[in-house]
Amino acid sequence: MMAELGTNTNQPKIETKEQNVEVWEDLVSIRDLVLSLIICSVTTLGGYLVAPAEPPKPLIFGLLGALLGFIVCSFIIKPKRAFNYEDREE
Amino acid sequence: MDVTLILQMIVAAALGATIYTIIGIAPGTDETAVLAPVTLVLVLTGFHPVVILSFFIASIVAKKLTDSIPVAVAGIPGGVMAAPMVEHAMILKRHGVPDLSIRKMASGSVIGTLVAVPVSLILAKALVPLADVITQYASPIFFAGAVFLALMCKNRWLALATIVPFALLIQGLRHLYWGVGSIPEGTTVFISFFLGITIGPVILTLFELLNKEKREKLNRFGIKEIKLYKTKIEKGMPNPFKILDKKEIGTSSFAALLGSMTFFMSPVGMTIFLGETLSSRIKDPIKKASRAISSMDGLTNAAYISGTLIPLIALGVPLSPMAIGPANALFNAPPVLTLENNLHHLLSTSDFVWATLIGSIIALLLTFYVTIKYSQQICEFVFKRVPHEAMLGLFFGLVLMLAFMDAGWINIAGVLLVGLVAGVLHRWGINYGVQFMVLYSAPWIVSQIVGG
Numbered sequence: 001m002m003a004e005l006g007t008n009t010n011q012p013k014i015e016t017k018e019q020n021v022e023v024w025e026d027l028v029s030i031r032d033l034v035l036s037l038i039i040c041s042v043t044t045l046g047g048y049l050v051a052p053a054e055p056p057k058p059l060i061f062g063l064l065g066a067l068l069g070f071i072v073c074s075f076i077i078k079p080k081r082a083f084n085y086e087d088r089e090e
Numbered sequence: 091m092d093v094t095l096i097l098q099m100i101v102a103a104a105l106g107a108t109i110y111t112i113i114g115i116a117p118g119t120d121e122t123a124v125l126a127p128v129t130l131v132l133v134l135t136g137f138h139p140v141v142i143l144s145f146f147i148a149s150i151v152a153k154k155l156t157d158s159i160p161v162a163v164a165g166i167p168g169g170v171m172a173a174p175m176v177e178h179a180m181i182l183k184r185h186g187v188p189d190l191s192i193r194k195m196a197s198g199s200v201i202g203t204l205v206a207v208p209v210s211l212i213l214a215k216a217l218v219p220l221a222d223v224i225t226q227y228a229s230p231i232f233f234a235g236a237v238f239l240a241l242m243c244k245n246r247w248l249a250l251a252t253i254v255p256f257a258l259l260i261q262g263l264r265h266l267y268w269g270v271g272s273i274p275e276g277t278t279v280f281i282s283f284f285l286g287i288t289i290g291p292v293i294l295t296l297f298e299l300l301n302k303e304k305r306e307k308l309n310r311f312g313i314k315e316i317k318l319y320k321t322k323i324e325k326g327m328p329n330p331f332k333i334l335d336k337k338e339i340g341t342s343s344f345a346a347l348l349g350s351m352t353f354f355m356s357p358v359g360m361t362i363f364l365g366e367t368l369s370s371r372i373k374d375p376i377k378k379a380s381r382a383i384s385s386m387d388g389l390t391n392a393a394y395i396s397g398t399l400i401p402l403i404a405l406g407v408p409l410s411p412m413a414i415g416p417a418n419a420l421f422n423a424p425p426v427l428t429l430e431n432n433l434h435h436l437l438s439t440s441d442f443v444w445a446t447l448i449g450s451i452i453a454l455l456l457t458f459y460v461t462i463k464y465s466q467q468i469c470e471f472v473f474k475r476v477p478h479e480a481m482l483g484l485f486f487g488l489v490l491m492l493a494f495m496d497a498g499w500i501n502i503a504g505v506l507l508v509g510l511v512a513g514v515l516h517r518w519g520i521n522y523g524v525q526f527m528v529l530y531s532a533p534w535i536v537s538q539i540v541g542g
Binding site: 018019020021022023024026027028029030032033035036037039040041043044045047048056058059060062063065066067069070073074077078079080081082083084085 | 116120131134135136291292295296299305308309310311312313314315316317318319320470473474475476477478479480481482483484486487488490491494495
């Protein structure tokens with residue numbers, strides 16, 4: 001999928017860089033987004049389904065699964081942001 | 091109230107304040123989308139309502155304190171509500187005093203909270219006599235609310251025209267589930283449709299990514315460049331009453347008072363209107379911008395707290411933008427809470443007072459201190475460590491789980507359908523308010539059409 005996206009831009013110079021799209025006011029890479037959606041869905045729904053079937057355990061497991069997915073994604077996906085410091089204008 | 095319960099409230103408030111300090115800073119987070127799913131899960135898990143209320147109050151106070159931090163530190167709003175402040179924060183930045191914006195905004199938030207809590211309690215008491223009338227006609231009132239909000243939209247005729255079809259979609263799915271037996275007849279699917287509407291815009295975008303032509307036409311970006319402005323680290327415990335001058339305290343309190351009294355109006359609209367009005371006569375640009383951002387933050391904070399507390403205490407029906415959006419789970423989260431049996435019915439006035447005090451005081455102590463001292467470090471951490479993909483994944487996962495819980499596998503497709511339609515409506519400029527009001531009044535609308 002990445003190669004296909006890379007061919008979109010006419011400027012070869014930034015070919016490998018300009019592949020992020022804007023979803024909900026911040027930039028994401030489609031590949032990473034799909035990965036994160038899959039990981040979080042599996043951990044959350046998985047947590048809910050494997051929990052003992054007596055409420056409220058499924059929900060608690062599901063919530064923990066969601067947090068786990070969030071943490072895993074935070075480690076394996078790099079934010080599409082770069083920042084540098086601007087000196088104070090005194 | 092026993093000691094264990096109070097301890098639980100304190101822990102819940104501290105957790106809420108910590109989580110939403112981080113989420114508040116992350117850019118592009120919509121209040122409803124980040125607050126509603128987590129609150130819903132907590133309600134359904136069966137925590138005591140007082141614990142949930144203190145969690146919620148702490149969360150909104152923390153979220154509100156921190157969503158203006160990225161405005162000051164990087165010039166990008168951390169949430170919808172912080173957008174009106176960007177211009178003024180930029181002026182302070184240009185004059186080389188970005189840390190001044192953080193201090194003024196956070197202090198304005200503190201004033202807003204301090205004003206809103208007592209004012210909401212008093213206003214709620216005054217509104218109690220109306221409660222019987224309002225609860226009796228709740229469905230037609232929601233319908234009227236949908237029509238009213240539709241008329242306020244930019245595309246008002248388009249918004250009006252979508253009310254009945256959208257109600258049909260919701261009721262149609264419910265009847266389908268009853269028909270195929272995925273849920274017992276009479277059980278109403280609510281939570282997952284609510285969340286489907288909330289993340290509708292994201293669902294629509296995800297579907298569009300599957301569309302090859304659309305995907306190729308999408309704007310492509312490199313990496314988001316963010317400029318951070320260096321800020322000094324404060325020494326000692328910050329005091330909001332010293333950070334703001336007397337006039338700023340005056341206008342923030344006044345703005346907070348108005349924000350509480352107009353709890354049923356859109357907080358964003360009021361913020362823009364009042365912030366500009368209250369600062370329009372000041373000449374000095376730094377003073378003008380400080381006055382504007384401190385009073386804007388005071389107002390939004392107050393509008394949040396009173397928009398939650400007043401309908402909750404006085405009516406038990408979510409009749410404010412805040413109540414029908416982020417705070418919705420406190421009113422209606424079947425099967426645990428319903429319009430006939432929610433926090434309004436379960437809690438006494440003293441419960442409300444304690445939960446609000448514990449929630450807001452803990453959030454203010456934790457978050458205000460941290461906000462003033464370490465704003466730059468937190469921003470750096472969030473920008474560097476928390477990918478937007480993980481945030482989207484988190485909420486998507488929660489929505490899937492709640493959809494499955496509501497009516498089984500079939501409902502995952504149902505929620506995607508609701509989200510798809512809601513996303514289109516949202517893109518057409520039909521705001522969440524209209525859609526949530528329709529969700530509430532859908533059974534009534536359909537029965538009126540069929541009956542008449």
